[in-house]
Amino acid sequence: AAGERDDGVRPESLEAIGEAIQACRKCPIGCLDNRAVMGEGPQNGQTHAALMIVGEQPGDQEDQEGRPFVGPAGQLLDMHLERAGIDRGRAYVTNAVKHFKFTMRGKRRLHQSPTAKEIDTCRWWLEGERELVKPKLVLAMGASAARGMLGKTVSISKVRGQAIALDDDSELWVTAHPSYLLRLDGDAREKQAMLFDADLAAVRARLA
Ligand code: URA
Numbered sequence: 185a186a187g188e189r190d191d192g193v194r195p196e197s198l199e200a201i202g203e204a205i206q207a208c209r210k211c212p213i214g215c216l217d218n219r220a221v222m223g224e225g226p227q228n229g230q231t232h233a234a235l236m237i238v239g240e241q242p243g244d245q246e247d248q249e250g251r252p253f254v255g256p257a258g259q260l261l262d263m264h265l266e267r268a269g270i271d272r273g274r275a276y277v278t279n280a281v282k283h284f285k286f287t288m289r290g291k292r293r294l295h296q297s298p299t300a301k302e303i304d305t306c307r308w309w310l311e312g313e314r315e316l317v318k319p320k321l322v323l324a325m326g327a328s329a330a331r332g333m334l335g336k337t338v339s340i341s342k343v344r345g346q347a348i349a350l351d352d353d354s355e356l357w358v359t360a361h362p363s364y365l366l367r368l369d370g371d372a373r374e375k376q377a378m379l380f381d382a383d384l385a386a387v388r389a390r391l392a
Contacts, residue, residue, distance in 0.1 A: 195312050198223070198231055204309070205282045211305040213241075213283040213298060221246050223278025223313050233276040234391055236319035237261075238310070240328040240361060241281035244293050252277050260362040261325075264377075268384035270391070276317045280324075280332030281306045303331045320354055323387055326361025344383055347390070355390070359383035 195201045205220035214220070221242035226233045237253075245255030253261055265272050280303050286293040298306075310332050314322065324330045330338050333356050334348075340360055347355040360383075365376050 194315060198313065198316055201309055201312050201316075208282070208309070210308075211302045213281060213285045213302055216283060216285070218247050218284055219250060220282040221250055221252055221279065221284070222282065223276055223317075224252055225273065225276045227273040231316050233274060233317050234320045235270070235275040235387070236314060236317050236322045237272075237275050237277045238322060238324045238329040238332060239277075239279045240326050240363075241279050241298055242284045243295060243363075244284065244286070247284035247293075252279055256366060257361070257363040260366060264362070264380055264384055267381060268388050270384060270388050276313070276319065278310065278313055280310055280329045282309060298328055300331060300337065303328055304335065307332055307335060318354075321387060321390055322350070322354060322356045323383075324356060324358045326359075326364065329361070330356075330358045344379070345386065357383065357387050357390075 195204055202222040205214075205222060208214045208220065223236075239253060239257070242252060243255045243257060246252055246258070252258070262272060281298045284293070285296045285298055285302070287296055288294070322333060324333045327337065327340060330340065330343070333350075338358065340358055343358045344360070347357060350356050360376060360380055362380070365373060365380060368376055
């Protein structure tokens with residue numbers, strides 16, 4: 185299928201993936217001089233989680249702290265998860281791409297979107313995580329996360345709000361990325377926040 189990649193043997197543990205991604209140089213982002221950010225959770229220390237949440241890539245703060253969704257987008261995500269009654273501490277949270285892609289603007293590191301090819305290259309790790317975590321439900325936030333899960337580009341507005349069957353018994357739900365909400369204001373922000381809440385509520389209902 186599109187976006188397929190096979191490096192042979194899948195890693196046997198999340199720890200092994202965590203180590204391997206630090207050394208991964210299969211795409212230009214991996215060749216930047218920063219660290220990879222591994223997925224995280226659940227808090228009970230087990231590998232298995234009923235819900236896997238997928239973002240795009242670590243941002244500046246995630247790259248510094250080495251944890252996913254701890255910056256502004258993560259804070260917004262936390263607020264909406266709480267509102268929906270979804271416990272982040274029970275979920276596995278990760279990204280489609282494991283390295284922060286940026287360009288320098290003065291002293292600031294500016295986010296750059298990963299290319300389809302970079303996302304497809306990193307799918308190897310994402311699929312490895314999914315195989316180990318065995319979520320019942322995957323929530324992909326934004327187009328990059330959706331591509332990471334599906335190996336093809338989909339339109340968020342067309343596929344959100346419905347279950348997409350994955351190759352096992354699990355299902356994929358697609359929604360907007362919280363960073364997208366952060367870039368909006370006024371009515372547009374409110375409308376997108378409502379849609380985001382509705383998607384999370386649907387996910388919550390499926391998990392129950
Ligand atoms: N945005 C993402 O997609 N992932 C993160 O971990 C942080 C911000």
